[in-house]
Amino acid sequence: MSDLPRKAVTRTAKLAALPLGFAGRATWGLGKRIGGRSAELVAREVQQRTADQLFKTLGELKGGAMKLGQALSVFESALPEEIAGPYRAALTKLQEAAPPLPAATVHAVLAERIGEDWREYFLEFEDKPSAAASIGQVHRGVWHDGREVAVKVQYPGAGEALLSDLTQLSRFARLLGPLVPGMDIKPLIKEMRDRVSEELDYELEAQAQRVHAEEFADDPDVVIPGVVHQSDQVLVTEWMDGVPLADIIAEGTAEQRDRAGQLLARFLFSGPARTGLLHADPHPGNFRLLPPAEDRDETDSSDEGGAEAGPWRLGVLDFGTVDRLPGGLPATIGESLRMTLEGDAAGVYGLLRAEGFVKESIDLEPDEVLDYLLPIIEPAQVEEFTFSRGWLRDQAARIADPRSPAHQLGRQLNLPPSYLLIHRVTLSTIGVLCQLGAAVRLRDELEAWLPGFVAESEEAEEPDEPAFTPGSQEPEPESVPEGGA
Numbered sequence: 377m378s379d380l381p382r383k384a385v386t387r388t389a390k391l392a393a394l395p396l397g398f399a400g401r402a403t404w405g406l407g408k409r410i411g412g413r414s415a416e417l418v419a420r421e422v423q424q425r426t427a428d429q430l431f432k433t434l435g436e437l438k439g440g441a442m443k444l445g446q447a448l449s450v451f452e453s454a455l456p457e458e459i460a461g462p463y464r465a466a467l468t469k470l471q472e473a474a475p476p477l478p479a480a481t482v483h484a485v486l487a488e489r490i491g492e493d494w495r496e497y498f499l500e501f502e503d504k505p506s507a508a509a510s511i512g513q514v515h516r517g518v519w520h521d522g523r524e525v526a527v528k529v530q531y532p533g534a535g536e537a538l539l540s541d542l543t544q545l546s547r548f549a550r551l552l553g554p555l556v557p558g559m560d561i562k563p564l565i566k567e568m569r570d571r572v573s574e575e576l577d578y579e580l581e582a583q584a585q586r587v588h589a590e591e592f593a594d595d596p597d598v599v600i601p602g603v604v605h606q607s608d609q610v611l612v613t614e615w616m617d618g619v620p621l622a623d624i625i626a627e628g629t630a631e632q633r634d635r636a637g638q639l640l641a642r643f644l645f646s647g648p649a650r651t652g653l654l655h656a657d658p659h660p661g662n663f664r665l666l667p668p669a670e671d672r673d674e675t676d677s678s679d680e681g682g683a684e685a686g687p688w689r690l691g692v693l694d695f696g697t698v699d700r701l702p703g704g705l706p707a708t709i710g711e712s713l714r715m716t717l718e719g720d721a722a723g724v725y726g727l728l729r730a731e732g733f734v735k736e737s738i739d740l741e742p743d744e745v746l747d748y749l750l751p752i753i754e755p756a757q758v759e760e761f762t763f764s765r766g767w768l769r770d771q772a773a774r775i776a777d778p779r780s781p782a783h784q785l786g787r788q789l790n791l792p793p794s795y796l797l798i799h800r801v802t803l804s805t806i807g808v809l810c811q812l813g814a815a816v817r818l819r820d821e822l823e824a825w826l827p828g829f830v831a832e833s834e835e836a837e838e839p840d841e842p843a844f845t846p847g848s849q850e851p852e853p854e855s856v857p858e859g860g861a
Contacts, residue, residue: 476513477531479503485529489610496520497605497612501527507661511538511575511696516615524615525604528578535576542569567796575696582606584653584695585613591650597639598646599666599691616691618664625660625811632688636665637763637814638821639690644805645705645825654699655692656797658804660811664691699797703827706795710828716753721746732792740788748785755806755818763809763816 482503486494495501500518506526507514511534515527531537546565574580582603589600601614624632640663648654655662668687708731715723725742728734734745751771755761774782791799809816822829 476505476508477529481532482513482515482529485532485609486527489607498525517612519604519612523604525612526601526615528611528613530576530578530609535572538572538575539569542572563791563796564800567800571697574698578606578609578611578696581694581696582611584698587651587653588647588655588692588695597689598643599689601691601693616664616666616693618666618691621660621663621665621808621812624665625808628665628812632665633812633814634816635688636663636690637809637812637816639688640805640808640812640814641816641818641821642825643690643692644801645821648699648701649704649825649827652700652702652704653695654701654705654798654801655695656697656699656801657694658801658808660808662692662694664693665689666691699801701798705798705826707828709798710822710826710830713753713756713822713826714829714831716746716749717757719746724749728789733790733795734788735790738788740785744781744785748782751782755816756822757819759819760815760817762813763806764813765810768807768810 482505483494490497497520498517499520499522502516504515505513506516512528512530515529517525517527519525542565546562546569585600586603589602592598592600599616601616603611603613605612619628619632621636624636628636640658643655644658666689668689708727712724712727715727721742725734725740725745728745729736734740750757751774754767755763774780775786777783
């Protein structure tokens with residue numbers, strides 16, 4: 377592949393072929409059923425063939441098409457194993473790689489966005505990309521001061537491709553529904569469209585990453601690369617090694633899986649409390665598992681306390697999509713979780729109605745709402761919960777089955793716009809935890825970081841702890857060689 381296929385007619389033709397392929401396979405499946413094969417077996421084969429075509433096309437196109445593929449890939453745990461298994465490798469590949477742009481195109485972007493003398497910024501620059509994703513690819517280099525860096529270059533025409541893809545995909549979103557039971561694809565695509573401008577703005581991404589890097593600079597568990605240089609369509613950050621989370625999912629040890637899961641949950645809930653920002657792209661390609669820092673006290677990393685005492689740290693990449701939450705996650709989430717665990721059906725129902733989760737025109741039975749929520753929050757009911765594909769499949773089947781009470785009730789609930797991104801990030805993170813099969817003490821993280829989860833009376837009994845606050849000072853501008861941009 378020599379360039380990002382960004383001509384609207386080319387991309388539209390490829391995407392338009394998807395629903396035609398879906399229809400053809402449905403006809404083929406009908407013929408198989410008439411021929412005597414069971415409906416269940418035929419449906420699984422049709423679904424598998426559909427997924428094969430879908431993810432192959434999304435991966436080739438990059439842009440919004442591949443971005444949707446990445447978002448869907450974290451939910452493969454919800455599919456029956458006999459369907460998910462054959463194309464799990466394709467989903468993982470989407471998270472880590474895509475066909476690269478040629479070096480000449482990359483050099484042209486660097487010359488245009490940094491300056492004709494862009495090579496003076498680097499002691500070394502590798503033309504072959506180390507990673508490629510939906511709107512840009514990453515090259516490894518050595519900055520002029522000797523630091524190893526990651527250079528993210530945005531694909532030419534990425535904005536146009538993103539909007540074109542998502543518009544086209546939204547037209548047949550309902551056909552993608554069966555790939556992820558219990559999930560409505562159309563709102564996901566709409567939310568992606570609404571955030572296109574943020575995704576393309578590397579200045580906003582640099583600001584979000586600087587805030588996180590400063591706040592987590594001395595954190596023993598989470599590592600955020602610092603921002604080295606930023607210009608339009610080019611972002612240079614510190615290089616971060618480590619084991620991609622996709623590799624941990626595929627072949628990690630139980631200790632690595634548990635450690636990664638614990639820290640992923642911790643980052644999800646602590647990030648908004650500490651920075652006022654929610655990292656909103658939690659697919660495995662954006663995380664690494666890192667060995668301990670060289671200067672870390674060895675006694676800390678050798679304690680025998682299970683996954684929590686393990687030496688591995690979580691590295692976090694890509695802050696192109698964030699949700700701005702100045703007060704942290706809404707207290708309503710913590711309060712409703714706590715009330716649900718306490719069995720306070722009336723309290724939960726009143727809170728959900730007040731926040732708009734239950735519209736004024738709809739009346740529901742509070743006890744039925746509680747019954748709907750309890751299985752979903754099972755991980756918070758116990759001291760330690762082992763996430764698994766089987767558990768997620770059960771939840772998806774319960775909600776997706778039109779005959780189930782959970783499905784009927786779920787259709788009557790409403791998701792307020794302010795909670796949409798939080799909801800998607802939480803579901804995506806749960807999907808990754810299930811891919812990991814991690815044993816996680818989720819309740820510990822909720823008690824530590826989620827506003828409202830611990831009752832005010834209980835908080836009053838605890839000694840005061842110093843609060844985390846995001847840094848208020850902007851870092852000094854990065855020095856560049858004379859004659860730079």
